[in-house]
Amino acid sequence: MKHTLSILLQNEAGALARVAGLFAARHVNIDTLTVAPTHEPAMSHLTVVIHGSDATLEQIVRQTGKLVDVISVRSLGLLCDAASLAGEAAYASSRDPADDRVAV
Amino acid sequence: MTAMPQTAAATHAPDCHPLAGRAMSGADVVVQVLVDEGVDVLFGYSGGAILPVYDAVFRYNARHRGADGREPMPLVVPANEQGAGFMASGYARASGKVGVAIVTSGPGATNTVTPVRDAMADSVPLVVICGQVPTSALGSDAFQEAPVSNIMGACAKHVFLVTEAEQLEATLRTAFEIARSGRPGPVVVDIPKNVQNAELRFDGTSRLPIPGYRARLRAVENARLGDDDCASFFAALAQAERPLIYAGGGVIAAGAAPALAAFVDAFGLPVTTTLMGLGGIDTTHPLALHMLGMHGTAYANYAVEDCDCLIALGARFDDRVAGAPGKFAPRARFIAQIDIDPAEIGKVKRVDWQHVGPLAAALERLTRYGRAHGIRPMLQDWHAHVAQLKRDHAMNHDRASPLIQPQAVIEAINRVTQGRAIVSTGVGQHQMWAAQYFDFRAPRQWLTSGSMGTMGFGLPAAIGAQFARPDALVIDIDGDGSIRMNLGEMETVTTYGLPLKVVLLNNGGDGMVRQWQKLYFGQRFSASDKSLRRKDFIKAAEADGFAWARRLDDKAALESTIAEFLAFEGPAFLEVVIDPEAGVYPMVGPGASYAQMVTGDFIASRAAVAKATEAAPVDSMF
Ligand SMILES: Cc1ncc(C[n+]2csc(CCOP(=O)(O)OP(=O)(O)O)c2C)c(N)n1
Ligand SMILES: [Mg+2]
Numbered sequence: 001m002k003h004t005l006s007i008l009l010q011n012e013a014g015a016l017a018r019v020a021g022l023f024a025a026r027h028v029n030i031d032t033l034t035v036a037p038t039h040e041p042a043m044s045h046l047t048v049v050i051h052g053s054d055a056t057l058e059q060i061v062r063q064t065g066k067l068v069d070v071i072s073v074r075s076l077g078l079l080c081d082a083a084s085l086a087g088e089a090a091y092a093s094s095r096d097p098a099d100d101r102v103a104v
Numbered sequence: 105m106t107a108m109p110q111t112a113a114a115t116h117a118p119d120c121h122p123l124a125g126r127a128m129s130g131a132d133v134v135v136q137v138l139v140d141e142g143v144d145v146l147f148g149y150s151g152g153a154i155l156p157v158y159d160a161v162f163r164y165n166a167r168h169r170g171a172d173g174r175e176p177m178p179l180v181v182p183a184n185e186q187g188a189g190f191m192a193s194g195y196a197r198a199s200g201k202v203g204v205a206i207v208t209s210g211p212g213a214t215n216t217v218t219p220v221r222d223a224m225a226d227s228v229p230l231v232v233i234c235g236q237v238p239t240s241a242l243g244s245d246a247f248q249e250a251p252v253s254n255i256m257g258a259c260a261k262h263v264f265l266v267t268e269a270e271q272l273e274a275t276l277r278t279a280f281e282i283a284r285s286g287r288p289g290p291v292v293v294d295i296p297k298n299v300q301n302a303e304l305r306f307d308g309t310s311r312l313p314i315p316g317y318r319a320r321l322r323a324v325e326n327a328r329l330g331d332d333d334c335a336s337f338f339a340a341l342a343q344a345e346r347p348l349i350y351a352g353g354g355v356i357a358a359g360a361a362p363a364l365a366a367f368v369d370a371f372g373l374p375v376t377t378t379l380m381g382l383g384g385i386d387t388t389h390p391l392a393l394h395m396l397g398m399h400g401t402a403y404a405n406y407a408v409e410d411c412d413c414l415i416a417l418g419a420r421f422d423d424r425v426a427g428a429p430g431k432f433a434p435r436a437r438f439i440a441q442i443d444i445d446p447a448e449i450g451k452v453k454r455v456d457w458q459h460v461g462p463l464a465a466a467l468e469r470l471t472r473y474g475r476a477h478g479i480r481p482m483l484q485d486w487h488a489h490v491a492q493l494k495r496d497h498a499m500n501h502d503r504a505s506p507l508i509q510p511q512a513v514i515e516a517i518n519r520v521t522q523g524r525a526i527v528s529t530g531v532g533q534h535q536m537w538a539a540q541y542f543d544f545r546a547p548r549q550w551l552t553s554g555s556m557g558t559m560g561f562g563l564p565a566a567i568g569a570q571f572a573r574p575d576a577l578v579i580d581i582d583g584d585g586s587i588r589m590n591l592g593e594m595e596t597v598t599t600y601g602l603p604l605k606v607v608l609l610n611n612g613g614d615g616m617v618r619q620w621q622k623l624y625f626g627q628r629f630s631a632s633d634k635s636l637r638r639k640d641f642i643k644a645a646e647a648d649g650f651a652w653a654r655r656l657d658d659k660a661a662l663e664s665t666i667a668e669f670l671a672f673e674g675p676a677f678l679e680v681v682i683d684p685e686a687g688v689y690p691m692v693g694p695g696a697s698y699a700q701m702v703t704g705d706f707i708a709s710r711a712a713v714a715k716a717t718e719a720a721p722v723d724s725m726f
Binding site for chain 2: 008010012013014017018021025059062063065066067068069070071072
């Protein structure tokens with residue numbers, strides 16, 4: 001079954017390689033991968049399409065959620081997992097719209 | 105993707121660090137952050153790309169030498185960078201603090217890949233600092249350049265390549281934060297040489313923004329059990345007649361051993377631990393069943409077979425425990441799991457009750473709730489059953505053989521140390537015998553490469569542990585194959601005058617491999633026999649400066665030799681020539697269920713006990 005993942009990623013050296021490497025190391029094949037800029041220069045938006053079972057999807061979403069430069073990850077069409085919700089909520093509340101930086 | 109320079113958040117008053125605003129080189133910034141993070145020993149090997157940092161460490165130690173001549177941050181030099189990584193790991197495992205290794209670029213960095221991966225797999229907090237070629241040379245196949253960020257990215261909890269000198273300080277501080285927070289792990293910081301030489305201004309508190317990580321961490325660390333969670337947990341426990349705790353390394357990493365002991369005592373719950381969890385509960389506790397799994401005690405494994413409620417605490421149903429997940433704890437009608445890592449919940453086995461959060465707080469909450477509600481499960485029958493399992497299926501080995509049995513060696517050492525020594529191991533049969541036959545009265549006494557199973561871990565890990573606990577008795581139980589892997593570190597022991605004790609259980613080869621070849625490869629001992637090898641370990645130990653180095657092959661001299669060996673004040677090396685045919689039992693074969701456990705010739709199996717007592721088949725008991 002095909003699944004689509006939406007990942008917000010900090011633009012750090014090697015960050016994209018770490019996401020791709022995680023999928024490879026965990027034996028999850030990437031069908032397509034798109035990287036797009038966001039309104040936030042320090043951040044990119046990844047859309048990853050994979051195929052695999054629901055268990056594979058759940059595990060790769062949770063493992064992606066452990067990567068340090070991942071701001072949030074969710075599987076489109078499935079309930080967001082709690083960790084990604086927490087990440088997004090915290091990100092939204094910590095963002096100063098007048099400032100382009102990600103404050104913490 | 106391009107690297108965006110990020111300004112570290114300045115959330116502090118400018119004068120809160122005494123050195124804030126001070127001009128410093130990048131290398132001095134590295135040392136100052138190490139000092140601020142409480143680092144009191146470094147393990148590492150020098151080289152071109154890390155020279156500025158080594159020089160800064162030298163100058164710092166010279167400037168701050170104590171009245172007694174002691175350096176505040178000694179730099180311990182191994183024979184090989186793999187040794188430095190394992191020393192840092194042994195230090196971290198024995199102390200709970202972050203272990204630090206500093207190595208040069210290229211080969212220095214790649215030699216630490218194994219300990220970094222090992223620390224990741226066992227959730228051990230490390231910061232590994234690597235020198236790197238100057239940023240201008242990155243990606244040019246420069247001398248001693250290796251793609252550390254790529255290599256380590258796949259192995260570590262996180263890796264930073266510091267390309268902007270201004271971010272060096274914030275990066276290092278953040279590396280420590282990541283290494284020790286949440287589920288701990290190794291963080292690698294790759295620092296190009298020009299960044300070490302950059303002229304910087306020290307800030308004192310800067311950190312990198314890692315909003316995703318921090319938000320997830322906050323959510324997990326603040327997670328607490330509510331009344332409803334406690335109520336549903338105890339409702340299920342009330343239904344159980346045979347509840348069992350299955351405790352993993354998370355108990356130790358979380359500092360939850362006291363909370364676990366209180367929980368166990370409050371509700372009378374028997375406990376078995378994983379290899380990594382040994383010491384999470386005092387193994388001499390009446391409700392402790394020692395280790396479960398592939399080479400767990402027969403009584404622990406039978407208790408897993410029999411339990412009707414399983415409580416997994418900081419444990420992940422790894423394949424050496426649940427080789428056949430579907431058949432693991434087959435009678436458990438209720439499985440609960442608490443872990444700090446959401447990805448481990450239900451990863452292998454579906455659970456009925458779960459909590460993602462700090463383990464100590466969760467156990468304290470459950471204990472308080474249970475006490476407040478007067479919960480005291482009636483488990484006398486189960487306790488009697490567990491005590492019977494311990495009697496019927498006690499650990500045992502060949503006591504009549506004229507050859508020295510490895511298990512007897514561990515027993516003899518344990519009689520002296522009484523479960524108080526810090527024990528490290530290599531990997532193989534000797535590791536399993538040590539796990540089975542030693543007592544561990546407290547956490548952080550048992551240092552072993554659990555998940556990776558890395559031969560060569562024992563000696564350097566013991567060195568690191570001795571630096572963490574200078575007054576403790578540290579014993580490396582090693583194998584003849586494993587010790588060869590980092591034999592160069594024998595000299596490190598004597599160079600630093602460490603009083604550690606090395607026990608070599610010599611069975612003339614790779615015993616664990618031999619055991620599998622016996623069982624599964626028709627006794628074809630491909631490449632595992634080393635009986636014709638020429639190494640004289642005693643001469644080797646003497647050559648490396650061990651004043652006490654002896655070979656023991658006389659069974660009658662076992663007790664007296666061990667007493668003398670352990671009593672020796674300085675570094676001591678004892679080679680014991682053991683029965684090469686000794687096997688590790690019990691054994692649950694790979695992919696097998698606990699019901700298929702083989703207990704060997706000296707431990708009674710369930711079938712044997714049933715036959716002897718001519719009792720009804722066990723399954724009819726429940
Ligand atoms: C670095 C590494 N290489 C290979 C192995 C596979 N392996 C597991 S146990 C073992 C034999 C270990 O021999 P020894 O250290 O003498 O221990 P024994 O089993 O004889 O007690 C081997 C080769 C490993 N675990 N680690
Ligand atoms: Mg051996």
